[in-house]
Amino acid sequence: MMAWIAWALGGVLLGGVVHLATILVLPMTASRDSFSRLEPVTAVNQMTLLPQPTPAGSVVPFMDPAFATAVCRYDLTDAPLKLLVGVAPSYTSLTFYTRQGLAFYAINDRAAARRTIELDLMTPAQRASVQDDEEVTAADRLIVESPMPTGLIVVRALAAEPGDLPLVRGILAGAQCRPQPTQQ
């Protein structure tokens, strides 16, 4: 009898190990995470306006229907990225996600001096090479460092009322992200 209890206790302990291991491994193996869902509907280093969420589904779950959403799936391997986003009348935000869907940086239109948010996304290595030759302009340049070479930039703009949505989607359709080769 004691032996069986020992075997069972061993099973529960091993179960705990299995549980912790699967929790840690799951994010690396998930085939339906945000990046995998967006991959087929977006192009690399291009801005794509996502369809509004409907009861039948949306590209990613739990989208805020009051917002228009555009996504730039980036790859910084070859060059840094330049981002130009026109600000919508009510509210505009930019959130940067790693390949695993972790938000590593977010800003909203309060950071925009003009009606456009303009910034550069680069890897730490690319940034190190830029700083030397462009010290003068660095002050008025917004630079975001990506911890990984690939990820997602999600631009969200609010339609305060449903009637504003076409206008807001129009503004987001003009948002741009494009590779910016460093001048040598």
Add this chain to the structure above:
Amino acid sequence: MRFLLGLLLTLAIATFTGLGATWYATVHGLALGGVTIGAWTAQPKNGTLGIDPYARAMIARSGELPLGSGDGVAFSAGSDDSGQPLDGRCDVTISGVTPQARFWTITAYDRRGNVLANPVGRHGLTSMELFRNEDGSFTITAAPRARPGNWLPTGEAQHYTLVLRLYDTAVGVATRAGRETPMPAITRGACP
């Protein structure tokens, strides 16, 4: 023989409890380090690189993109203040005030994170379009059919989750439940 049986028992229990716990944690969620105010729960850390492994696994599984902490914070509620699951066939009132934010939105979702089907094609409300009381508080009625004032259509969904998103707000990782974070009450009214 006994050894083999024992080993099989151990492995069976390990598989069942281990995978069972993982399934439960990623489907139902564990509110580790979350902020709970009344029926509402937020996980402000999900919008940062400091996200905990459980939330990370859950997000990888659901495929959602959490709000970045510089953008806003999402509070969700799957039940009313008395703990009853939210039912789209009932009248549910959401009333009171919210913490300070530039604006906020409220949306009802089904289990899979889709907005609710309803005849008017309206899936949420923003704080900018609300009718408010003189003291700044508000009352929203979530119901299947049109209601006077602020109506949030719920179609005929059997169960839904409310998500209230505060944008450009000071509410975040350091926030505790308290006077500075008043969340609206969720009360169940008439039910068919």
